[in-house]
Structure formats: structure tokens, C-alpha cells
Amino acid sequence: MSRRVPKRFDMEVRYERARRRNMSSAKSGLHNCILVLDGLKPDFNIGKIFRTADAFGVREIYLIGVHAFDPDPAKGSVRWVKYQVFEQFIECFQVLQNKGYTVITLEPGCSDLLGRVEFPAKTAFVFGHEEFGLSFDRQDFPDIASLSIPQWGHVQSLNVSVAASIVSYEYIRQHGKPLDQGLPQKGASVNTRYRCKANE
Numbered sequence: 796m797s798r799r800v801p802k803r804f805d806m807e808v809r810y811e812r813a814r815r816r817n818m819s820s821a822k823s824g825l826h827n828c829i830l831v832l833d834g835l836k837p838d839f840n841i842g843k844i845f846r847t848a849d850a851f852g853v854r855e856i857y858l859i860g861v862h863a864f865d866p867d868p869a870k871g872s873v874r875w876v877k878y879q880v881f882e883q884f885i886e887c888f889q890v891l892q893n894k895g896y897t898v899i900t901l902e903p904g905c906s907d908l909l910g911r912v913e914f915p916a917k918t919a920f921v922f923g924h925e926e927f928g929l930s931f932d933r934q935d936f937p938d939i940a941s942l943s944i945p946q947w948g949h950v951q952s953l954n955v956s957v958a959a960s961i962v963s964y965e966y967i968r969q970h971g972k973p974l975d976q977g978l979p980q981k982g983a984s985v986n987t988r989y990r991c992k993a994n995e
Contacts, residue, residue, distance in 0.1 A: 801966065806837065806865045813866035813873040821877040825852035825977055828966045829896060829919040830959055833859040833884060834930045836858050842868030843956035844922075848876045851963045852977055857887050857919070859930060880955075884931040888939075891919050898939045900929060901958055903951060905943040909965055912942055916970055922955050 830853055835841050841864040848856055849872035856878040858864075866873045881887040890897055897914070900921040923929040933939065944953060944961055952970070953961070974980065 803858060803989060804890040807863045809866055810863040813869075816874040817876075817878070820874045822875070823877055824848065824854045825972055826854060826967065827917045828853050828963065828970070829855050829857060829891065830963070831857045831859065831887060831891075831893040831898075831919055831921040831949075832861065833921055834924045834927070835861060835864075835922065836925055836956060837861060837864040839865065839868050839953065840925065840954065840956040842866055842873070844959045845872040845876050845878075847956065847960045847963055848872065851967050852972070853963060857881060857890075859884050859887055884929075888936065892938075897934075900933070900939055900941045902928070902941050903943055905941045907940065908945045909942055909962060910945065914966055914969055918966060920959070920966075922959055925955050 830844060832841060832844060832846055835844075835858075841858070841861065845866075846854070846869050849869075853876065856876055858878060858880045860882060862880060868981075879887075879890075881890075888898065894917070896917045896919045897917045898921060899914075900923070902923075911973065923931065933941070944958055946953070
């Protein structure tokens with residue numbers, strides 16, 4: 796009977812393989828938008844956010860305190876999206892400031908709401924840990940703005956990868972480059988009953 800490889804070790808092996816591909820293939824995305832993932836869990840959401848970043852041509856992803864994550868939910872996107880790893884948020888914040896970025900956290904209960912705020916062209920969005928939120932004290936960073944995604948339901952909570960997708964789309968709605976500046980759009984790889992006119 797074969798010995799099972801521990802799940803964490805297996806994830807680290809797959810991550811290292813993806814990291815090496817990233818080093819040779821990744822380039823800065825088309826748009827001046829950076830997603831900052833502050834201490835997220837390493838299993839599902841980080842990979843899904845890489846997939847979103849690739850789809851929307853996000854400039855880069857910054858990881859705070861995350862040294863390995865499961866690349867499988869990214870469906871290959873880790874290869875193409877540039878990213879940097881920082882130990883502490885302060886290091887990341889200083890880099891963003893030096894590059895001229897406006898930093899915005901996504902938090903519940905803010906008076907500023909997504910869809911009613913105009914983003915500067917160079918904007919970095921910070922997403923905190925799924926349970927514990929941000930790793931830093933907001934009062935130590937008075938230059939950081941905060942906003943909420945408006946919600947009408949009972950739970951008032953979105954999965955962090957879903958929130959990153961919504962925010963990225965709103966940024967693209969405001970500052971997106973023409974589609975012909977990106978990679979050519981492909982038709983569906985699965986059999987669909989109805990096709991959009993562009994694929995006919």
C-alpha cells in the first residue's frame with residue numbers, strides 16, 4: 796500500500812512548479828491595477844484571484860505573508876500573472892507609495908460604495924484574510940481609503956475571490972483598455988446550446 800503524500804507538502808511542490816513557470820513567463824498586466832492579498836488562506840481563493848487577474852489584465856498581485864498557495868484553482872494563470880511576496884504590509888505599502896499608487900481596502904460597513912467612487916488610474920486594492928480581516932491597524936495608515944461592495948441580502952458577506960472579481964471589473968469599467976489591445980478572445984471550449992454572435 797502506497798504512503799499518501801501529505802496535502803500541504805503536495806501543495807508546496809505544485810506551487811514551486813508554478814512559481815518557476817511564472818519566473819520565465821509572467822509579464823506585467825495591461826492595466827495599472829494591483830491586487831494586494833493580505834494573509835489569505837493558501838488553499839482556494841488565491842489561485843482563483845490569479846485567474847481573475849489574468850482575465851482582466853491586472854498589473855500585478857502582491858502577497859502579504861503568503862509563501863506558498865495551491866495553484867490548481869488558477870487553471871494555469873499563475874504562469875502569466877506577475878506577483879511579489881512581502882513579509883509585512885508596511886513593506887508592500889511603501890512600494891506602492893513609491894510607485895504612485897492610491898491604496899484602497901475593501902471592508903464592510905464603509906460609507907463609500909463600489910460603483911459610486913471614481914478610481915485613480917493607478918489603484919491598488921487590499922483584500923484581507925477571510926476570517927480575521929486586515930493584518931494591520933488601519934489607524935497607522937491614514938492615507939488608505941476604504942470602500943464596501945453594496946449588498947442587499949442578510950449575510951452581507953462575499954467570498955474574497957468573488958469580491959476581487961467584482962472590484963477588478965469595476966476598475967476595468969472605469970479604466971479598461973480596448974479589447975483589441977489584449978489577447979484575442981477565444982470561443983467556448985465546451986459545447987454550448989447558444990453561441991454569442993461573435994462566434995458565429
